[in-house]
Structure formats: structure tokens, C-alpha cells
Amino acid sequence: IAGITQAPTSQILAAGRRMTLRCTQDMRHNAMYWYRQDLGLGLRLIHYSNTAGTTGKGEVPDGYSVSRANTDDFPLTLASAVPSQTSVYFCASSELAGGGYNEQFFGPGTRLTVL
Amino acid sequence: GQNIDQPTEMTATEGAIVQINCTYQTSGFNGLFWYQQHAGEAPTFLSYNVLDGLEEKGRFSSFLSRSKGYSYLLLKELQMKDSASYLCAVRDSNYQLIWGAGTKLIIKP
Numbered sequence: 001i002a003g004i005t006q007a008p009t010s011q012i013l014a015a016g017r018r019m020t021l022r023c024t025q026d027m028r029h030n031a032m033y034w035y036r037q038d039l040g041l042g043l044r045l046i047h048y049s050n051t052a053g054t055t056g057k058g059e060v061p062d063g064y065s066v067s068r069a070n071t072d073d074f075p076l077t078l079a080s081a082v083p084s085q086t087s088v089y090f091c092a093s094s095e096l097a098g099g100g101y102n103e104q105f106f107g108p109g110t111r112l113t114v115l
Numbered sequence: 116g117q118n119i120d121q122p123t124e125m126t127a128t129e130g131a132i133v134q135i136n137c138t139y140q141t142s143g144f145n146g147l148f149w150y151q152q153h154a155g156e157a158p159t160f161l162s163y164n165v166l167d168g169l170e171e172k173g174r175f176s177s178f179l180s181r182s183k184g185y186s187y188l189l190l191k192e193l194q195m196k197d198s199a200s201y202l203c204a205v206r207d208s209n210y211q212l213i214w215g216a217g218t219k220l221i222i223k224p
Binding site: 040041042043044045048058090097098099101103104105106107108109 | 146158160210216
């Protein structure tokens with residue numbers, strides 16, 4: 001593994017189904033993030049984790065949950081998918097939370113369609 | 116509310132120079148980032164400004180004026196591979212990134 005991986009690459013899901021998007025990083029970064037990207041809108045933060053064992057809500061957390069049991073993994077779960085959750089989902093990580101030259105590195109994304 | 120504004124689309128010619136502007140209104144300021152995103156791919160980091168002035172990195176430069184809430188990304192000697200979306204993001208008082216919708220740059224031969 002090099003960097004951040006996400007799975008699946010794409011998924012078509014029936015409304016009402018439960019779905020977990022997986023994200024794994026091997027850079028030993030403390031902070032991890034989940035974004036969604038929709039046409040005409042900027043990336044929007046769903047949930048974040050500043051360090052293993054802690055999570056926080058971003059701008060659009062409703063309908064999503066996360067966990068951070070260890071440094072490397074940060075899964076995003078949709079408990080009961082709805083069509084408005086159709087989007088491209090990006091996982092990202094940064095060495096630290098907070099300020100400074102602290103760029104975020106992005107995974108390749110998961111394209112999710114909810115019908 | 117928090118707001119990041121960028122032009123939706125710009126067109127430029129191979130070999131030329133283009134300037135992509137970004138204006139922002141956010142709750143606090145802890146740095147401004149520019150990312151490049153090719154179609155169907157993940158964003159990749161280009162530059163970071165936290166103090167006023169120009170940061171130069173090869174063909175790319177980024178400028179910041181905190182008093183004006185303004186930044187620009189300058190791309191010189193444009194190449195076809197520079198065709199991509201360019202995303203401006205501001206780190207706010209909670210140290211979270213607020214993103215603009217991105218500027219799609221089209222390079223013509």
C-alpha cells in the first residue's frame with residue numbers, strides 16, 4: 001500500500017441499504033477526513049478524526065457515521081442510503097490536525113450511486 | 116456564512132500565462148491552499164500561503180492578500196497537461212478546510 005486507498009472504486013446501491021466505504025492510509029498520519037464532492041459544489045466535509053479514538057462532525061454529517069479504531073483505518077457508513085447521497089466520496093489524511101504546512105493527501109475516491 | 120468564490124471556467128492557450136482568482140469570507144483564517152484535480156482523479160496539493168505575498172514553485176505561483184480576502188494562482192508556460200480543475204481552500208478558525216467549487220481550466224493548442 002502506498003498512500004491512501006479506498007474501496008470500493010464505485011458502487012450502485014438501492015435506497016435503504018446500508019453501506020460502508022473503506023479508507024486505509026499507510027503514512028501514519030494522525031488526522032483523517034471524509035469529503036463528498038458534487039458537481040458545482042466544493043468539497044464538503046462529512047466527518048473527521050484528529051487522532052485515533054476521536055471523531056468529529058463536519059459540515060454535512062447527517063446520514064453518515066464514522067469510527068477510528070486505529071491510526072490507519074477510517075470507514076464511513078451510510079446506515080440507510082438515500083438518493084441525495086449519490087456523490088463522489090474522498091478520504092483524505094494529514095500528518096497533524098491544526099495549522100502549519102499541513103497538506104491533506106487524498107485517496108482515489110469512491111463513486112456512489114443510490115437508486 | 117463562509118464563502119469561497121472562484122470563476123467556474125477559464126480558457127487559455129498553450130504556452131501562455133493564466134491567473135485564477137479566489138476570494139474568500141471565512142470565520143477565521145489559518146492558511147490558504149491550492150489543489151489541482153484532473154477529471155476523475157483525486158485533488159493533489161499545489162501550494163500553501165499563510166502570509167501576504169507571493170509563493171513561487173516552478174511554473175506555478177500563488178499570491179495572498181489577507182486584508183482583501185484574496186488569492187490568485189498563476190500558471191506560466193501552460194502545457195496541455197495543465198488542463199484540470201483548480202481548487203481554492205481556506206483553513207478556518209476550527210482548522211478545517213472550506214473549499215471553493217473549483218475553476219475548470221481548458222488549455223487550447
